[in-house]
Amino acid sequence: MQILGIDIGGTGIKGAPVETEEGVLLAERFRLPTPEGAKPGAVAEVVKSMAENFNWHGSIGCGFPAVIRDGVAESAANISQKWIGTNAAVLFSQATQCPVYVVNDADAAGLAEVTFGVGKGVRGVVLMITIGTGLGSALFIDGKLVPNTELGHIEVECEDAETIASDVARKEQDLSWKKWAKRLDKYLTTLENLFSPDLFILGGGAVKKQDQFLPYLTVHTKIIAAEFGNDAGIVGAALAASYQVNQK
Numbered sequence: 001m002q003i004l005g006i007d008i009g010g011t012g013i014k015g016a017p018v019e020t021e022e023g024v025l026l027a028e029r030f031r032l033p034t035p036e037g038a039k040p041g042a043v044a045e046v047v048k049s050m051a052e053n054f055n056w057h058g059s060i061g062c063g064f065p066a067v068i069r070d071g072v073a074e075s076a077a078n079i080s081q082k083w084i085g086t087n088a089a090v091l092f093s094q095a096t097q098c099p100v101y102v103v104n105d106a107d108a109a110g111l112a113e114v115t116f117g118v119g120k121g122v123r124g125v126v127l128m129i130t131i132g133t134g135l136g137s138a139l140f141i142d143g144k145l146v147p148n149t150e151l152g153h154i155e156v157e158c159e160d161a162e163t164i165a166s167d168v169a170r171k172e173q174d175l176s177w178k179k180w181a182k183r184l185d186k187y188l189t190t191l192e193n194l195f196s197p198d199l200f201i202l203g204g205g206a207v208k209k210q211d212q213f214l215p216y217l218t219v220h221t222k223i224i225a226a227e228f229g230n231d232a233g234i235v236g237a238a239l240a241a242s243y244q245v246n247q248k
């Protein structure tokens with residue numbers, strides 16, 4: 001099935017048409033900045049521009065940085081508080097005149113990795129962490145997703161983990177890779193103690209620089225960098241939408 005995958009992040013909105021049986025992009029991805037304040041109307045306009053850019057008239061899958069239940073946003077960490085209670089699926093469908101399906105962005109990225117990437121066929125507990133503007137999580141048990149886990153907001157040393165260990169925290173606080181890696185290590189160790197995962201998959205923008213921080217990590221759990229890199233969110237959003245289209 002061909003679906004337009006869109007990954008809505010706190011900083012950028014990226015999209016590309018995806019062949020969901022193979023998990024491949026059918027065109028080069030297109031990126032637009034997330035509008036200042038990330039309010040619902042402004043983000044919907046960008047989603048519309050994304051569909052127009054690809055002259056898209058079919059189904060669309062969106063990964064969105066919030067708890068999403070049946071298309072409705074139930075949290076707002078790096079986006080406008082106006083999202084809480086907003087049906088993002090309905091809003092984007094109206095804006096694009098296409099059927100739109102919305103899931104949490106980290107869940108989408110995890111689905112791509114577990115279906116086509118480094119998590120394919122891995123049994124047991126797999127925990128994907130996306131490191132970008134925020135910290136996102138996707139938890140899988142024998143390949144099955146437990147949605148909306150939001151483990152980027154667990155407490156590490158009395159702080160919201162995301163505020164100390166995200167890529168934005170590294171940049172804004174001007175941390176060396178080593179200093180930041182130590183924080184990430186504390187975060188991953190906390191997750192390790194809580195979930196005893198069989199595998200950590202690290203994704204998101206920071207992973208491009210994995211050589212700078214992987215050597216400093218001391219967690220015992222196996223760690224693999226996401227195979228799809230920054231495209232995982234696009235591929236996974238399309239994949240999640242294909243499941244919902246097939247269910248109809």
Ligand code: BGC
Nearest residue numbers: 065066067077106134135136
């Ligand atoms: C949000 C999550 C999201 C993550 C990555 C967090 O701030 O609460 O829903 O998955 O950022 O974008």
